[in-house]
Amino acid sequence: MTQTPRRTLDQVLSQVDGPDPRLNEIVSALVTHLHAFVEEVRPTEEEWLAGLDFLVETGKLCTPVRNEYILLSDMLGLTTAVDDVNHVGPDNMTPSSVEGPFHSPAPERDLGAWISAGPERERAVPTVVHGRVLDCDGTPLPGARVDLWQADDAGLYDTQDDAQDDGNLRGLFTAGADGRYWFRTIRPSSYPVPTDGTAGRLLRAIGRHPMRPAHLHYRVTAAGYRPLTTHVFLAGDPYLGSDAAYAVKDELVRRPLERTGGWEMDGPYEEIEFDLKLVPLDWKDGQ
């Protein structure tokens, strides 16, 4: 019998029989979809080997502080897709969004603290961020923990920038009795993802810019609720519609309001209000 791609696939699948049913399921599905890819695009042998070379080079770029495969997963929307399938919940929950590579332990701070103490504080737009941590029905969650990290007005995180001390533009807050949190900071900037590796080469090849719209990262926890990792994005950013990490969701976009006075601020500033609605651990679809 002449070999066909379908027959080859059947042979592979018939011999997946390890002790872990979940691993068998994952490998079988991956093999099936990759064979479908081969049948669809009919790569030449040169194209196939070029693809494998790309994977080799991507692996070689990875270091303890840089994971080019995670970047590639982000740039192809796969990280967001994995996030999407893992964070199904009620319609009024705050959607999750990808964590990205820049989380690191934040200093514990009091509500209202300035998280910006580097040179950016002299240059950038002062900003007050506040909101509440709530159940999806609006019940405040006092004592919720809000872990916050952001880039500066040049698009750099403290871990990328010698001019910033460790922990700059990061903070770990405890929500008050009414679920409220607030802090003072500067307006973050949009920034490009690293483009000096294989992910950047792929972006250029497919005509894709590397920019992420300006955002602040949140990781929020409260007893009895699912941890929530998400972003708040700033309305008006030119890259909101084309985030290189595909992490924007409409519910996560807030328009900064121009203000003067209040919130213990001197002079003009911008105000961003962002409530976070968590999903109970025991939530089930259909409730």
Next chain:
Amino acid sequence: MTQTPRRTLDQVLSQVDGPDPRLNEIVSALVTHLHAFVEEVRPTEEEWLAGLDFLVETGKLCTPVRNEYILLSDMLGLTTAVDDVNHVGPDNMTPSSVEGPFHSPAPERDLGAWISAGPERERAVPTVVHGRVLDCDGTPLPGARVDLWQADDAGLYDTQDDAQDDGNLRGLFTAGADGRYWFRTIRPSSYPVPTDGTAGRLLRAIGRHPMRPAHLHYRVTAAGYRPLTTHVFLAGDPYLGSDAAYAVKDELVRRPLERTGGWEMDGPYEEIEFDLKLVPLDWKDGQ
């Protein structure tokens, strides 16, 4: 609008717009199939990161003399699938089969030469291999070039084995006026693919043995014909039905015949006859 995996995929696809239509096609198809994989298996974030770690480690194992990604492609039947889609031809052609990682330049040899001159010659079953290089209609192709490589009776190629000189169990022959080729050698053995890397770990996890059935590799060229890279396999091998590289095709299996006398041989030997039918360069489907 709440994000869904399908909406994320549409966003990614809408922004693939590079200057090379073929690259756009390949990237779009790959992204589509990988998103379908995510929707189907719904990997947890831990599973996804474990998968990316596997890819990082696979890249790091690659060296100028070892390509773990090619091995992985072989072990998942993908190399054979790529081979299948690239070598469509008339029903009576000799099917192609994967090249594998062990080709290297062979010494030019006269028809009938012994290609085995290492210690294996004293241990292994003497074997005569002969046949013709033909057009698919049976017309001999005199002057065709037959590049041959094989492992010894322990499953090792010269490049893996200090006891073998370079070029042992390899030969580059020119077919005679009637398209005939022949040479003397020893019977090869089945052997395991390398299992000390990520591909081996995956094989163990899915309960898959790493063995390839005994075979000889051919690369045959003739002016006006498609180059043909293929194997001949030995009937009776216990791994014929479960080749770790999925390279076996029924048309490529030959039963060694026990012989005494003839072919300039002293004592008992085995004879393998294998004709190779090449496809004209101008062959088109439907002819």
